[in-house]
Amino acid sequence: MSINPISDSQLYWSTDTFYNNPVISEVIPSKRFKKITENIHLTDIRTKVPKTSPLYDKLCKIRPLVEKLNETFGEACTSSQSQSIDETMVKFKGKSSMKQYMPKKPIKRGYKCWARCDSKSGYLYQFQLYTGKIGNTTEKNLGYRVVLDLSENLPENTLIAFDNFFTSLGLMTALYEKKIFAVGTVRINRKGLPEIITKRSRDISLQTGE
Numbered sequence: 001m002s003i004n005p006i007s008d009s010q011l012y013w014s015t016d017t018f019y020n021n022p023v024i025s026e027v028i029p030s031k032r033f034k035k036i037t038e039n040i041h042l043t044d045i046r047t048k049v050p051k052t053s054p055l056y057d058k059l060c061k062i063r064p065l066v067e068k069l070n071e072t073f074g075e076a077c078t079s080s081q082s083q084s085i086d087e088t089m090v091k092f093k094g095k096s097s098m099k100q101y102m103p104k105k106p107i108k109r110g111y112k113c114w115a116r117c118d119s120k121s122g123y124l125y126q127f128q129l130y131t132g133k134i135g136n137t138t139e140k141n142l143g144y145r146v147v148l149d150l151s152e153n154l155p156e157n158t159l160i161a162f163d164n165f166f167t168s169l170g171l172m173t174a175l176y177e178k179k180i181f182a183v184g185t186v187r188i189n190r191k192g193l194p195e196i197i198t199k200r201s202r203d204i205s206l207q208t209g210e
Helices: 009-013 030-039 063-076 142-150 169-177 195-203
Strands: 082-091 099-101 109-118 124-129 159-162 181-184
Touching: 009 030, 063 124, 082 142, 109 142, 124 142, 142 159, 142 169, 169 181
Parallel strands: 082 159, 159 181
Antiparallel strands: 082 109, 099 109, 109 124
């Protein structure tokens, strides 16, 4: 299917010869394929933690795959000295408690991921899937936690760039203590900013994009 991609996977079983792919349609029935894709998981479902437990992992069915991908991405390319961390969207229109709506993104609905990439080539070294709120509780210091998670195995003197969702005095201090450098835009209402910065920002009026 990756060699012969089409917009709707069910078309591989179409009676129209333009779409039908006998290499696929003669090997597996469409209903069987759909059932497998709807229920795919890579762990023993009998050992998973109950949903009522605070330790429940929404990604438990595919967690081994996510971990293997991150391991492979890290091994396949030498880590560069200049990297960036940001959020990205994976398009998804189905039903999922993890689906997010991001009106300002090119992809507005789908799965939100945190990604650490090479600043020049865009190569993806590591990612995390955002699983949403835990019940009705929003995670505090989410940006702080994400950056520290994704930079955990970085060598000293690496430079990371990120936007104002992540930047805080506490995060910059934590990275500096690990001898990792960082640069980022910052929200003027962040706690801990020196008065000289907040005062100067109030005196300067800029429009979006300036």
